[in-house]
Amino acid sequence: MSREDDLALLNQYTDSDSLIKHMLAVEAACRAYARKFGEDEEKWGTVGLLHDFDYQRWPDPPDHPLKGAAILKEQCYSDEIIYAIKSHADYLTDCPRVSLLDKTLYACDELCGFITACALVRPGRLEGLTPSSVKKKLKQLSFAASIHREDITRGAADLGVELDEHIAFCIAALQPVAADLGLLPSSDLS
Template sequence: MNREEALKLLQQYLRDEKMVKHCLAVEAIMMYLARRLGEDEDLWRLVGLLHDIDYDYVGRDMRKHGLEALNILKNRGLPSEVLEAIAGHNEHNGFKVVNEKALKLVHALRASDHASGLIIATALVMPNKKLAEVKLETLMKKFRSKDFARGVDRERIKEIELLGIKLDEFLELALEALKSIADKLAL
């Protein structure tokens, strides 16, 4: 499955434009991460792009989210670690990830998922609500401020350290990734 096919499929399953933007944001961070880690950029960005494909389909039921994606994405020529990582990124569905490549993707995906939330929430409290106004220093402050964007799980963001990347380096990379698609995010 190429990127264009993946985006088309995603748009069939996600009705909410906000969710599509969220997936584009996670895709961008995963691509930058793959580049940083010397991993397969096309593969990693596909994982980011498709990770929430079943979110609306399962009625946002966290016991099912990720599992239905396995059905949607099977027989489409995607490597098994892609499917495993997407199923495993939600820790509430009981899915166990065993493949080592998939485990690496899971940590990257969880970190990217929540980092995108933190960065976008931060952009939205800037004077002009623009990503361009967000600085790493502000992001680090928002990361430590527990009352800010409570839905963002800081522990998930810290999973990036399991891949040998420090938190500040990761947030900087993620911020650059989102700035690179600011027009698509309308931010």
């Protein structure tokens, strides 16, 4: 499958702008980690891009991600891609995160959402965003309250990276796609 195929599938099931931007952010972070670890960037990008493609239609567990997994199987996506996507759901106890790909998706998912929330309240957006400012917002439980902080810390630990390093890495991964994510500095939006 190509990235164009992935995007067509994503757009067939998702029309929420914020959800699409989230999947693009997770794709960027997964691709960056694939480069860092010497892994298959296309495969890892697919996992990041499609991990929530079924969420808008079937947001309730276990429908998400199981409905999406069935669709991916019908579309002939690999078992490795389908498993990695299923493994990001903690409630699917029969899909523990075992591979580096599984762990990377989980580590990037909630963090990318949180980084986006942090960037959106800053005039510079991603520009100048630091791990310390993200960690400060993590302590503010009313900020982006739906994001599970423990998933962010557990994800970094399971991936074997220090939290500050992981945050900095993901911020850097999102910067090249900032325009697609709606995260250009406010002065660049005109």
